[in-house]
Amino acid sequence: MRPLCMNLARVGSRWLFAVLSLLSAVVLAQPAQIPQPTLPQVTLTVGGRQIQAEMATENLQRQIGLMQRQHLGTHEGMIFIFPEKGQQCFWMRNTLLPLTAAFIDDDGTIVNLADMQPLKDDSHCSKKPVRYVLEMNQGWFRQQGVKAGQKVQGIPK
Numbered sequence: 001m002r003p004l005c006m007n008l009a010r011v012g013s014r015w016l017f018a019v020l021s022l023l024s025a026v027v028l029a030q031p032a033q034i035p036q037p038t039l040p041q042v043t044l045t046v047g048g049r050q051i052q053a054e055m056a057t058e059n060l061q062r063q064i065g066l067m068q069r070q071h072l073g074t075h076e077g078m079i080f081i082f083p084e085k086g087q088q089c090f091w092m093r094n095t096l097l098p099l100t101a102a103f104i105d106d107d108g109t110i111v112n113l114a115d116m117q118p119l120k121d122d123s124h125c126s127k128k129p130v131r132y133v134l135e136m137n138q139g140w141f142r143q144q145g146v147k148a149g150q151k152v153q154g155i156p157k
Helices: 004-029 059-064
Strands: 041-046 049-056 076-086 099-104 110-116 130-137
Touching: 041 076, 049 059
Parallel strands: 049 076
Antiparallel strands: 041 049, 076 130, 099 110, 099 130
C-alpha cells in the first residue's frame, strides 16, 4: 500500500498535466492577436495623391494582410501583389479596421472597388481576373474622387 501523499502527488501531477495540455490547445487554437510587422513599402499615386503602401508579396503576408492592425494612416495602405492574374476575393476575419479594396488590372486600372466591414467573413471579389489589390481606409477612394476605370501608378511588376 502506498502512502496517501504519494497517491495525491501522482493524481495531482496527472491533473496538472491535463490542465496544462488543455490550456495549450486553447492558446494554439486562437487566431493571431499580433499584427504582422510592417512590410517593405512603395509609393503609389492614385487620383493625383501619393500614398505609402506596404507590399504583401508572399503567400503568408497576403493571408495576414492588415489583420489585427488598430491604425492605418490617412494616406497609407497595403498592396497585395499576386504571382498571376486570377479572381481575387477578400474577407475581413480578424481585421479591425473598415477598409475599401481596389481590385487593379495589370496596367494599373482599377477594375472595381469594394467597401469591407471589420470582422466579417463575407467575400468581396474582383469583377475580373487581377494581379493587384490595394486596401485603404474605408472611404479614402471616395474622398479622393477615385473610381473604377482610373489608374494607380507606381505598382511594382
